[in-house]
Structure formats: structure tokens, C-alpha cells
Amino acid sequence: MISVDEARTRILAGLRPTAAEIVPLAAAWGRVTAQPIAARLTQPPLDVSAMDGYALRGPDGVVGAVLAVVGAAPAGHPWPGTLGSGEALRLFTGSIIPDGADAILLQEDATRAGEHVTVNEAVVARRHIRRAAQDYSCGEILVPAGKLLNARDIGLIAAGNHPWVAVHRRPRVAILATGDEIALPGEPIPPGGIVSSNSHALAALVQSCGGDAVVLPVAPDDSAAIAAAATGARSCDILVTTGGASVGEHDLIQSALAPAGLVVDFWKIAMRPGKPLIHGALGGVPLLGLPGNPVSSLITAILFLLPALRVLSGLPGAPPPTSHAVLGADLPANDHRADHLRARLVTDSAGNTAVSAFTRQDSAMLRLLAESNALILRPPHAQAAKSGEIVPIIRLDHLGL
Amino acid sequence: MISVDEARTRILAGLRPTAAEIVPLAAAWGRVTAQPIAARLTQPPLDVSAMDGYALRGPDGVVGAVLAVVGAAPAGHPWPGTLGSGEALRLFTGSIIPDGADAILLQEDATRAGEHVTVNEAVVARRHIRRAAQDYSCGEILVPAGKLLNARDIGLIAAGNHPWVAVHRRPRVAILATGDEIALPGEPIPPGGIVSSNSHALAALVQSCGGDAVVLPVAPDDSAAIAAAATGARSCDILVTTGGASVGEHDLIQSALAPAGLVVDFWKIAMRPGKPLIHGALGGVPLLGLPGNPVSSLITAILFLLPALRVLSGLPGAPPPTSHAVLGADLPANDHRADHLRARLVTDSAGNTAVSAFTRQDSAMLRLLAESNALILRPPHAQAAKSGEIVPIIRLDHLGL
Numbered sequence: 129m130i131s132v133d134e135a136r137t138r139i140l141a142g143l144r145p146t147a148a149e150i151v152p153l154a155a156a157w158g159r160v161t162a163q164p165i166a167a168r169l170t171q172p173p174l175d176v177s178a179m180d181g182y183a184l185r186g187p188d189g190v191v192g193a194v195l196a197v198v199g200a201a202p203a204g205h206p207w208p209g210t211l212g213s214g215e216a217l218r219l220f221t222g223s224i225i226p227d228g229a230d231a232i233l234l235q236e237d238a239t240r241a242g243e244h245v246t247v248n249e250a251v252v253a254r255r256h257i258r259r260a261a262q263d264y265s266c267g268e269i270l271v272p273a274g275k276l277l278n279a280r281d282i283g284l285i286a287a288g289n290h291p292w293v294a295v296h297r298r299p300r301v302a303i304l305a306t307g308d309e310i311a312l313p314g315e316p317i318p319p320g321g322i323v324s325s326n327s328h329a330l331a332a333l334v335q336s337c338g339g340d341a342v343v344l345p346v347a348p349d350d351s352a353a354i355a356a357a358a359t360g361a362r363s364c365d366i367l368v369t370t371g372g373a374s375v376g377e378h379d380l381i382q383s384a385l386a387p388a389g390l391v392v393d394f395w396k397i398a399m400r401p402g403k404p405l406i407h408g409a410l411g412g413v414p415l416l417g418l419p420g421n422p423v424s425s426l427i428t429a430i431l432f433l434l435p436a437l438r439v440l441s442g443l444p445g446a447p448p449p450t451s452h453a454v455l456g457a458d459l460p461a462n463d464h465r466a467d468h469l470r471a472r473l474v475t476d477s478a479g480n481t482a483v484s485a486f487t488r489q490d491s492a493m494l495r496l497l498a499e500s501n502a503l504i505l506r507p508p509h510a511q512a513a514k515s516g517e518i519v520p521i522i523r524l525d526h527l528g529l
Numbered sequence: 530m531i532s533v534d535e536a537r538t539r540i541l542a543g544l545r546p547t548a549a550e551i552v553p554l555a556a557a558w559g560r561v562t563a564q565p566i567a568a569r570l571t572q573p574p575l576d577v578s579a580m581d582g583y584a585l586r587g588p589d590g591v592v593g594a595v596l597a598v599v600g601a602a603p604a605g606h607p608w609p610g611t612l613g614s615g616e617a618l619r620l621f622t623g624s625i626i627p628d629g630a631d632a633i634l635l636q637e638d639a640t641r642a643g644e645h646v647t648v649n650e651a652v653v654a655r656r657h658i659r660r661a662a663q664d665y666s667c668g669e670i671l672v673p674a675g676k677l678l679n680a681r682d683i684g685l686i687a688a689g690n691h692p693w694v695a696v697h698r699r700p701r702v703a704i705l706a707t708g709d710e711i712a713l714p715g716e717p718i719p720p721g722g723i724v725s726s727n728s729h730a731l732a733a734l735v736q737s738c739g740g741d742a743v744v745l746p747v748a749p750d751d752s753a754a755i756a757a758a759a760t761g762a763r764s765c766d767i768l769v770t771t772g773g774a775s776v777g778e779h780d781l782i783q784s785a786l787a788p789a790g791l792v793v794d795f796w797k798i799a800m801r802p803g804k805p806l807i808h809g810a811l812g813g814v815p816l817l818g819l820p821g822n823p824v825s826s827l828i829t830a831i832l833f834l835l836p837a838l839r840v841l842s843g844l845p846g847a848p849p850p851t852s853h854a855v856l857g858a859d860l861p862a863n864d865h866r867a868d869h870l871r872a873r874l875v876t877d878s879a880g881n882t883a884v885s886a887f888t889r890q891d892s893a894m895l896r897l898l899a900e901s902n903a904l905i906l907r908p909p910h911a912q913a914a915k916s917g918e919i920v921p922i923i924r925l926d927h928l929g930l
Contacts, residue, residue: 262894278929278930280898282733283726284726336680
């Protein structure tokens with residue numbers, strides 16, 4: 129058995145980001161840039177006003193001065209002349225400062241009467257003026273390669289004058305659930321059977337990570353059927369299987385796919401839930417064989433598939449985001465397997481946040497997992513921990529998981 | 530001028546969740562349930578084994594006992610008989626416990642020889658057996674109404690045997706950018722013009738909140754053109770405008786849409802950036818008129834449009850998620866307007882996290898906003914704050930914003 133960290137390192141080592149594709153800017157939210165994006169213009173392109181008011185020459189802006197208003201320059205309608213002494217130009221936030229002017233008289237500090245304006249507060253030269261290139265210059269990198277695009281990035285890329293963006297293609301993830309006992313929701317359930325939940329939960333996890341799930345038909349516990357179903361993964365970036373438990377967890381996946389060329393890297397990890405986990409490749413497609421228990425399947429997906437999707441998407445490889453919380457209840461010492469306890473992180477009325485593990489940790493209890501909002505991480509051989517100690521956690525509520 | 534909280538309360542008071550629609554389970558991730566979802570079956574349906582091994586009668590499971598293996602019951606193939614004294618049944622994780630049996634002999638505690646198995650460790654009755662209904666019973670509510678569905682919920686709904694889910698329709702948000710000076714990315718830029726970024730950033734924000742953006746054509750600063758463009762919002766759940774700044778922030782939106790029936794609730798909020806903000810309704814469609822400055826536009830969207838989208842989606846109305854952080858640099862006292870400082874939340878190598886505001890807070894600097902990962906919230910008349918004090922923040926990195 130190998131450690132969780134070593135398993136993740138070996139899984140990620142076999143993955144490469146997907147190739148780049150061009151998408152319209154309007155479809156780029158949540159995608160990962162494949163190239164740096166440089167500004168195609170300078171912002172602001174010239175000195176502009178930061179306020180509504182009047183442009184004038186600094187020395188003219190003394191209290192009591194009366195200036196001739198020679199025109200107006202609303203944003204988008206620059207005034208083409210050169211401002212002379214004793215003159216003022218009406219302008220607005222974003223208006224280009226005309227040649228000759230170097231100061232702004234604020235609207236609220238001015239009294240307008242016909243074609244003249246009176247200065248009520250002394251102006252300060254260059255104040256309330258946004259200098260050309262204050263935000264960025266043409267050619268500067270606005271967004272680096274390998275960035276997950278949020279709404280602010282999208283605004284910045286638009287402002288930089290890009291209608292198209294080169295991003296990594298969404299990873300395509302084939303999901304293959306196996307088992308004689310499972311039926312799709314709404315379909316007839318065999319005797320002693322259960323309804324398939326793993327492939328649906330995994331497909332949602334893939335979606336939450338920006339991937340496209342290809343849910344293959346459920347394969348019965350039969351080698352030929354499993355091998356046939358797995359051919360559907362050929363055009364995918366990774367194949368994820370779940371189950372194969374009816375003849376000993378995962379034996380069937382290995383024996384069914386070996387004739388098709390499955391190369392197994394490892395298949396046991398010192399963790400709970402989810403000890404049996406296959407990592408390998410099938411015809412060049414990386415394969416991750418997850419346990420059949422629904423809780424084990426989702427937790428191993430969070431630990432291994434989520435980082436794998438990040439790498440395939442063009443992001444740096446990393447463990448799932450881990451933070452720390454105060455324990456709300458004691459925990460016993462741990463054995464040699466890393467444990468991932470389903471837990472509730474709760475903030476009381478005084479603002480104190482604490483995390484407490486559920487008493488039952490049965491890996492078949494999907495409702496308990498749904499009611500969790502955190503996993504407490506217990507390393508192998510962790511000592512007993514007291515309420516009040518700080519423990520590492522994975523917050524599930526931040527991940528859309 | 531009214532406060533940020535009062536503005537938000539008044540905006541949310543005018544909104545109702547969208548109607549329900551039926552979507553396939555595979556399309557339900559990130560949607561909000563319109564009805565509670567009850568289990569359509571009991572899980573497990575009967576007592577099942579939690580381990581691979583043998584079912585037997587408790588009293589038979591003494592060290593050294595040799596039992597006759599009468600058959601096998603892989604998951605999905607229950608054994609129909611009644612287990613007698615001196616008998617054992619081979620089974621696996623998830624297999625139904627046969628009538629007559631009440632104990633599990635673990636595979637690793639057994640020696641199999643032909644049709645017999647020897648007990649190497651004494652069994653404990655009922656141990657390693659998952660009781661029927663341990664996870665949930667038929668008819669129990671698995672997911673309440675008004676829940677944003679994550680991957681674990683999707684798995685649970687599948688397990689509860691639901692191929693379809695009733696969710697609130699995605700809110701449709703019409704976005705109308707106005708201004709003579711703005712051009713879409715890649716299109717010719719007028720003299721003194723800039724490239725439109727607001728509508729793209731707002732559309733991405735809408736998408737990150739689970740809504741559908743309808744980006745209307747850019748309207749020039751002309752009343753008739755604005756009124757014509759705004760008719761595109763008739764089938765939408767809310768109309769968001771940005772800009773209208775060239776003749777005084779927002780005056781044009783109000784004057785252009787008044788003949789079309791715009792009813793204005795308020796239009797000034799004691800906040801920075803973003804004082805001028807229109808709230809009203811146009812022909813029964815709620816209207817939110819955001820400032821034209823790109824930073825002001827996005828920050829007011831986070832404060833008001835994001836909560837509005839939650840309510841429209843069927844979630845409880847609430848301010849954007851606020852947390853707390855240690856200040857990394859002093860802040861001056863605040864004036865009468867609530868301030869929202871663009872800031873960086875940074876964790877140093879020792880694990881200490883601190884948030885520091887950027888020195889420049891110009892509301893035209895979109896790149897600075899993109900480089901922020903938090904907003905520091907400064908209430909009206911907040912006293913000067915020292916490095917090391919705790920301040921409220923909105924984390925932008927958790928919101929896809």
C-alpha cells in the first residue's frame with residue numbers, strides 16, 4: 129500500500145493539459161487560458177477626467193475667476209481644439225483632457241451661467257486626472273497562461289479588446305459504473321439491486337471542475353461486457369471506473385481490461401475510505417479505478433480526480449484545497465491508514481467555528497456525506513486529538529461538491 | 530442617500546423566485562430544488578454485509594468451527610434460501626444477508642477448503658452488517674426545497690431513484706450597456722472611445738451565479754435608442770443597465786426609460802465606489818441601473834445583483850458571503866460612505882493570513898480589481914484601523930467572480 133500523497137503524485141505525473149481551442153469571450157468564464165493575454169490598447173488611451181466638471185489651465189483655477197466655456201466633450205466625443213488661457217471645457221468622467229488643459233474644476237465647485245463658469249474652489253493641477261496608461265499599456269500581459277478565468281478577468285480581457293480567447297479544451301472524462309446489482313434511476317431494479325449513484329455524482333463533480341462527463345452504459349459484472357463498455361473511453365482524456373465489487377473489490381476491472389491492454393501502476397492506497405484504487409492506463413488513456421461504495425467513490429474522487437482534472441484543464445497540480453479548523457469534539461488515535469472523516473463545520477452565534485466528525489463513518493451512508501460540509505483529514509498514525517485542537521480539513525461547500 | 534443594507538433589502542423585496550421546471554438529473558448540478566425530494570426506496574433495502582466474507586449463525590462462529598458453504602450471494606444475486614445451523618454463505622460488500630444468518634465471518638478470518646470454511650476468529654453477531662434503512666427509509670426527505678445542488682446531492686438523489694428533478698428555472702438577466710464611447714471587443718473603436726467590458730464581466734457574474742445572461746446591443750447616449758434596446762428585457766427576470774454617464778451619471782437612463790414606464794424606487798446609495806445606482810421597475814421587470822465605471826459596476830453587482838440572483842434562483846436572500854481577516858496594513862478613518870477596498874489576502878510561509886488594501890482605489894482600474902482577491906468592507910464613519918485588527922471582507926476567489 130502506498131500513501132495518499134504518493135498516489136496523487138503518480139496519478140498527476142501521467143497527465144498533460146488538453147490542447148488549446150479558441151472560444152468566444154462570452155463562453156470563456158470558468159475556462160483556463162492556454163496563452164498569456166496581452167492588452168491590445170492602452171487604458172486610458174490618453175489623459176482623461178476622473179470626475180464631472182470643467183477642464184482648464186491650472187493657473188486659471190483661482191477662487192472667483194470667471195472662465196469662458198468654449199465647448200463640451202462628453203465621453204466618446206473628444207474636443208479637437210487647444211484650450212487657451214481664460215477658457216474652460218465642460219467634461220465628464222472619462223472625457224479626454226484637451227490639449228492645453230492640465231486641471232479639473234469639479235462640477236460641485238463651479239457656478240455655470242450661460243457661456244461662463246465661475247471658480248468657487250481653487251483647483252490643483254493634475255488632480256482628478258487619470259493619466260494615460262494608468263491601468264495598463266498596449267502589449268502588457270493582462271492575464272497569464274494557466275489562469276482559471278473569473279468574471280473580473282473576463283471584464284479585463286474585454287477591455288483589452290479581445291473577442292476570442294485561447295483556452296484549454298474541457299477535459300473529457302469517461303465514467304464507467306460496473307455491477308450486476310445497479311440500475312439507472314427510474315429503471316427496473318434487479319432483485320437485491322440498488323440504484324446507481326456513483327456515475328451521476330462523479331459526472332457532477334466533473335462538471336463542477338469544468339470538465340465534460342461521458343457517462344458510459346452500466347456494465348454488468350462480466351469481463352467481455354466491461355471491456356466492450358470501456359472502448360467508449362477511447363476519445364476521452366481519462367477513464368474513471370467505479371465498482372467491480374461483486375468478486376472482490378476491483379478484481380474484475382483488472383481481469384476484464386487486462387486483455388485490452390490495461391497497464392496497472394498501483395491499486396492499493398493506505399487510506400480510508402477507499403483502500404482499493406486502481407491507477408493505470410488503457411490504450412494510452414489514463415485510468416482511475418474508484419471503489420464502488422458511493423462515499424468511498426466520491427471521497428477518492430475529491431482526493432485524486434479533482435487534482436487530475438485541474439492538471440488536464442491546464443492548472444497546476446495540487447492537492448484539493450485544505451484549510452484548518454478547531455475541533456469541536458475529541459477524536460481517537462488513527463491507525464496506519466489516512467482517514468477522511470465526514471464532518472460538520474459549524475459557526476455558533478458568537479462567531480466561533482468548530483468542526484466535528486459524525487459518529488458513524490460507514491462508507492455506504494450517502495445521506496451523511498450529503499449532510500457533511502467538510503472532511504477532517506487524519507494522517508496515518510495520528511495521535512488522539514482533543515476538542516479545541518486545530519486539524520486540517522477539506523471544505524466541501526466551497527468546491528460545489 | 531440610503532445605506533447599502535437598506536438598498537439591498539429594498540431590491541430583494543421586489544423579487545420572487547422563478548417558476549419550477551423539470552430537468553434530467555444529469556443537468557441538475559448547480560440548480561436549486563423547487564420541491565423537497567423524498568427517497569423512493571429504502572437504503573439499504575434489507576440487511577446487507579459491510580464486508581467480504583461469509584454469513585452464518587452467530588453461535589456457529591467459534592474459533593475452529595468448520596461450516597458447510599451452501600452457496601454464494603454476490604451483490605445483485607441474493608441467495609433465496611434460509612441458512613441453517615452449521616452452514617455458511619459466501620458473500621461480498623453489499624450482499625443481502627440471508628434469512629437465518631445474523632453474523633459475518635470476515636474473509637481474512639476464514640480458511641476456505643473446497644465446500645467448507647474454517648472459522649479463525651470468533652464472530653460477533655450483527656457486526657459488519659448494515660441494517661435495512663440505515664441510510665434512509667422510503668418517503669424520507671433526502672434534499673429539501675431551496676437547496677443549491679452539489680455533487681453529493683446529485684448522488685443522493687440518484688440513489689433515491691429520481692431520474693428527474695424539479696428546479697427553479699435559471700434567472701434570465703438582460704444586460705444593457707449604454708454610452709457613445711463604447712465598442713464591443715474587436716469592433717472599430719470610436720474617437721476617444723473605449724472597449725465595452727461591463728456587459729461581459731456582468732454576463733460572467735450572472736453565469737457564475739447560475740443565471741442566463743441576455744446581452745442586449747449597446748445603446749448610444751440617445752433616449753430613443755436606449756428605450757428601444759430596453760424592450761429586449763421584456764422576457765427577462767431582471768434588467769441590468771450600466772453607464773449613461775456622459776450627461777451625468779444615470780440621468781440618461783432615467784429620462785430615456787421614464788416614457789416607457791420606468792418607476793424609480795431610489796437611485797443614490799451611501800457607498801464607494803458606486804454612489805449612483807438606480808433601483809426600479811420597467812413594465813413589471815425589476816431594473817438595476819449600475820454605474821458605468823467598470824470597477825464600480827462589478828462591485829455594485831457583487832453587492833446587489835449577486836443577492837438578487839440568489840433570490841430569483843430560489844435561495845434565501847442574503848448579503849454576499851462575508852468573512853473576517855487580519856489587516857496587514859493600516860487604514861485611515863472612513864467618511865459617510867461605506868467603502869469597498871480592493872485588496873490582496875495573502876498567506877505567508879508561516880501560515881499567517883493578512884489582507885491589505887491596494888494604495889490606489891481608482892474605480893477605473895480594472896486590472897487592479899482583477900489582481901484583487903478580496904474586498905475590505907469599511908462601514909460609514911469607520912475609525913482608522915491598525916495593522917493586526919480584524920476587518921470584514923468579501924472573498925472574491927471563492928465566488929468565481
